[in-house]
Amino acid sequence: MHLTQDLELFPEYTVTQLLFKDVKNATELRKMAVNGEIKGALINPSMVVDAFQILVAANKAVHLHKSGKMKTRSLYSEIIFSLSPTNNISEAFKRFGISDSDSAVLIVLVHNKDETLNIDNIISKVDGQQITVDRVSDLNDVAKIKKLYKVAPQEEKCGSLLDAVVCRMATKDVA
Amino acid sequence: MAHSDSVKAGVPSYLMDAQQIKQGAEARIYRGTFLGWSVIIKERFPKLYRHPEVDEKLTRRRTTQEVRSILRCRRAGINAPVVYFVDYTTHCIFLEDIIHSVSVRDHIASAQASEQNPQHLQTLADKIGEILAQMHDEDVIHGDLTTSNMLLVSGAEDQNMKLVLIDFGLSYISALPEDKGVDLYVLEKAFLSTHPKTETLFERLLKSYTASSKKSSAVIKKLDEVRLRGRKRSMVG
Numbered sequence: 001m002h003l004t005q006d007l008e009l010f011p012e013y014t015v016t017q018l019l020f021k022d023v024k025n026a027t028e029l030r031k032m033a034v035n036g037e038i039k040g041a042l043i044n045p046s047m048v049v050d051a052f053q054i055l056v057a058a059n060k061a062v063h064l065h066k067s068g069k070m071k072t073r074s075l076y077s078e079i080i081f082s083l084s085p086t087n088n089i090s091e092a093f094k095r096f097g098i099s100d101s102d103s104a105v106l107i108v109l110v111h112n113k114d115e116t117l118n119i120d121n122i123i124s125k126v127d128g129q130q131i132t133v134d135r136v137s138d139l140n141d142v143a144k145i146k147k148l149y150k151v152a153p154q155e156e157k158c159g160s161l162l163d164a165v166v167c168r169m170a171t172k173d174v175a
Numbered sequence: 176m177a178h179s180d181s182v183k184a185g186v187p188s189y190l191m192d193a194q195q196i197k198q199g200a201e202a203r204i205y206r207g208t209f210l211g212w213s214v215i216i217k218e219r220f221p222k223l224y225r226h227p228e229v230d231e232k233l234t235r236r237r238t239t240q241e242v243r244s245i246l247r248c249r250r251a252g253i254n255a256p257v258v259y260f261v262d263y264t265t266h267c268i269f270l271e272d273i274i275h276s277v278s279v280r281d282h283i284a285s286a287q288a289s290e291q292n293p294q295h296l297q298t299l300a301d302k303i304g305e306i307l308a309q310m311h312d313e314d315v316i317h318g319d320l321t322t323s324n325m326l327l328v329s330g331a332e333d334q335n336m337k338l339v340l341i342d343f344g345l346s347y348i349s350a351l352p353e354d355k356g357v358d359l360y361v362l363e364k365a366f367l368s369t370h371p372k373t374e375t376l377f378e379r380l381l382k383s384y385t386a387s388s389k390k391s392s393a394v395i396k397k398l399d400e401v402r403l404r405g406r407k408r409s410m411v412g
Contacts, residue, residue, distance in 0.1 A: 008209060009189050055210045059260060066185065067264055154252035163257045163271075164249070170258040170269075171246045174239040 002119060003051055003133040007059050010066070015058045016109040016117065017051055019136055023128030027100040033076070038122060041076040041108040042098045045139040047083065047148065049162045054108055056166050057082035062110060079108055085149045085168040095148060103128075104139045186262045190218060201237070201344060209259055209269050217241075219266040219344075237344050238266045244315050244346035245270075251313045253306060254339040273339050275329045279303070280322035283370050299327070300376050302336045304383025307362075310340070311355045312388055318345030320362035322369060352390070356397030359384070363398075 002018045023029070032038040048054065061078035064070045070078045072089055084092035098105050105126070111117050123130060131138075142161065145151075151164045158164075168175070193207035193216060205216040219234045221227075238261065248255040257271040279299070286296055303325065310317065317324070319342055328337040349355075359381070366377050381398075385391040403409070 005210070008207070009186060052210060052212075056259060059210065063185070063260075063262065069264075152250065155250050157252045158249045158254050159257060166259060167246055167249060167257050170260050171242045173261075173263075174243055175246055 001130055001132050005051075005055060007055075007062060009059060010062050012113055013062055013110055014113050015055060016111070016119065017054055017133045018107045018109075018119070018122065018130060019045060019104075019133045019139075020107070020126050020128040020130050021104045021139060023103050023105050023126060025127040026098055026102045026105065029105060029126065030098060030100065032125060038107070038125060039076070039109065040122070041079040043080060043083070043096055043106040043108060044098050044102060045104045045106045045136050046141040047096050047145055048106060048136045048140055049142075049145060049165055051133045051136065052162060053083065053165055053169070054079075054106070056169055058108060058110055060169070075110060076108075079110070082169060085165075085172055087172060106133070106136065186216075186265045186267050190216065190267075206272060212259070213272040213274065214259060215256070215270045215272045217268045217270065234266045235263065238263065238268060240346055241343040242268060244317075244343040244348070247313060247315050247348070248310060248340065248343075251309060251315075253309050253313070253315075254337060255343070256339065256341060273326050273328065273341070276326040276339065277329065278323050279325040279327055279338070280369060282327050283322060283373070287370065296376055297379055298336065300380040301383040302338055304380040304385075305387045306338055306340070307359070307380075308384045308386075308388030308391065311358070311394065312390060314348050314350045316347050316349050316354045316358050317343065318347065318358065318361075320358055321365035352393035352397045353401075355390075355394040356401050359394065359398050360401045363402075 002016055004014055004016045007013050007015060029038065029042060033040065033042045043054070057079050060082045061070070061075055064078060065075045071087075072078045072081050077093070080096045081089055081092045083096045086092070105128070107122065109117065109122070145161065145165065149165050149168055151161060155164050189207070190205055193205040195203055195205050197204040201219060203218045203220060205218065207214055207216055219238060221234070222230050225233070242258055242261055245255045245258055249257075256273055258268060259271065260269040261267070282299070283296065307320070317340065324340065324342045326339040326341060328339060363377060366373060370376075381395070385395060388394070
């Protein structure tokens with residue numbers, strides 16, 4: 001049910017995404033992410049348009065991690081930061097990370113291809129129902145996404161909301 | 176996470192497998208796949224004839240200007256390729272691959288060769304004028320306006336013609352009518368030299384520009400002034 005994809009630019013890494021709804025232990029999960037029990041990025045699905053958005057963020061984060069140019073302290077916090085259209089780190093964590101009251105969570109794992117990942121271990125820690133990642137559209141808030149990324153109706157003449165979001169993520173360091 | 180130093184990852188090794196499709200003086204263009212999508216990668220390679228510090232600064236500036244202008248155009252509803260990823264260490268831009276398109280240059284050339292449907296080219300001129308007006312109203316100066324830097328996406332009907340602007344490497348932000356006039360002058364020179372006997376077509380383009388832009392009169396005035404300058408021009412003031 002989880003989604004695993006490769007990064008062409010970094011062939012030794014793989015990105016796995018897991019999506020959960022009706023989550024009851026968001027507070028615990030947050031603690032586990034902070035203390036390292038869960039080695040992944042916990043993202044708020046309401047701000048996610050498509051799994052591709054996560055992949056683009058992960059790609060950028062891995063690139064910056066490898067070149068020693070991350071703005072945040074860890075790869076996982078960098079993924080969350082890369083999702084944001086602004087360069088304000090704490091705002092990024094607030095909007096894209098999960099809070100204690102959230103009932104849905106998207107977990108992103110980045111691991112070496114040769115590492116065997118114990119996905120079931122992670123799934124067992126979540127008190128919620130796992131669904132396929134393509135169903136993130138059931139859990140997202142398009143109006144909120146448009147507002148945060150500042151996507152005006154005229155831009156939608158050029159492309160999809162996903163295009164607008166990805167473009168901002170890619171260009172925010174200079175915009 | 177363990178780092179595998181023996182595997183040399185990153186953009187340069189990726190480019191070795193990608194398909195190079197063009198090389199210009201400024202950059203190499205590749206086509207490849209990126210996270211499941213077909214992309215164009217624009218690599219601004221180091222110029223050895225330049226002083227290294229100057230080269231780095233200039234290349235970085237060109238890359239950031241290009242990316243900034245693309246975003247600004249898209250925000251205003253002007254078609255430009257989506258930027259997926261920018262590598263500031265190798266100065267590579269990963270852009271959306273506009274498939275099923277033909278450059279306006281090739282399109283005009285084949286339309287003229289087959290001598291069919293002159294009305295269609297009129298509509299194209301109208302559309303180009305409209306889009307450039309929108310772009311200049313956003314204060315984006317393209318910097319390298321030629322018919323090779325405009326793509327016509329196939330499939331859409333005349334009225335819904337989809338034109339995509341590309342190659343924003345020399346672009347910048349400016350509100351000055353002089354800069355916009357020069358932008359149009361560059362296009363005029365490129366247009367008339369690439370496509371013979373198209374003076375009326377270009378006039379139509381300018382008419383469409385004038386009608387679509389809110390600030391056009393100052394720009395056209397500057398265009399007339401710029402035309403009087405330059406090479407092979409009278410030195411009578």
